[in-house]
Amino acid sequence: MPSISGRLFLSIPQDISVNAIEVKIVGSLKIPRPEINAGPCQGGTTVERRQILASSRDNSFRLPRGRYEFPFELPIVREMMDTITGVGHTYHSYEVRGVIHRHFYSDIESTTPLRIHRTPNVFYANLLDQVMPSYEEHPNEELNLRYRISIPTHIPFGASFPLRFEYSSLSNLPQKGQLPSDIHPRSITIHITETHALKVTPTASDAINYNNYLPSTFRKEHVILHQSYAVQRPARALLPESLDFDYSATIPVHLPRDFQACTQDVQSELIKVHHSLHFNVEFEPEPEGETVSLQRNKVASPTYFLPCLSAYLYATRYTVILYTEN
Structure with missing residues (x-):
């Protein structure tokens, strides 16, 4: 069974009377309510595991003055929720607490944050290489071409991945009102949108004031990445899977690596988070002339954000340092 292990250090400047010394891991759920609703965040304690030291x-x-060190090991289970944080929110979090319980005095407590994530089924280093890219093909009559966007099916949290854009002419001779077939992309602009769907149960006051007794789901979204790339003169498509297209261009996409700048994909009863890739491609006819834009709102295949390597469930050790009050 996986576990969280570490050491609790105590520095006692004078003799004290102690009831018990313990370490515990506590999970907390905090889902904010919509602005129209009153009341505190929805949530509470999701898990609490403790060990008496x-x-x-x-x-x-009586605990004499001095320095003490207590090793601890707290078992955890696979069913525990992942840590869920991001831009302006901490939906679900964990912390390790070291507590000295005392009679007639306040307990002494020290906390250390803890992240828990499930590891991907595919080894992280090969995750981008071992999966088949997702494709979507579209004809565009205005530009007289067809194009395809491809990205990996599974993308680890904080990774850099290739986005390949392939295109070819629908016909050798453009029809009236259409652009010449010899065109190439001048720039590609992408942005990744993060969408949250939060299920909230109304408080008693909200149920009375708004006559609403059923849970409701509210959504919010924001852009976590916006990048523009100047595309070099494209090369002929030489890859076997690209033989149906005349040209291809590949750009690197670098995702945020900070847990406070991005949230991984989440699918639970109360919290759902997903990401979508939007793009805009500017084409330039040959000879150079006025540019035209090709916009596509969303790639059909979703982008999956999985926990990064530093969040392995089995490789976490934490130290809690606890000092008493004078």
């Missing part, structure tokens, strides 16, 4: 059969025991 020292205790007495009597009410308390």
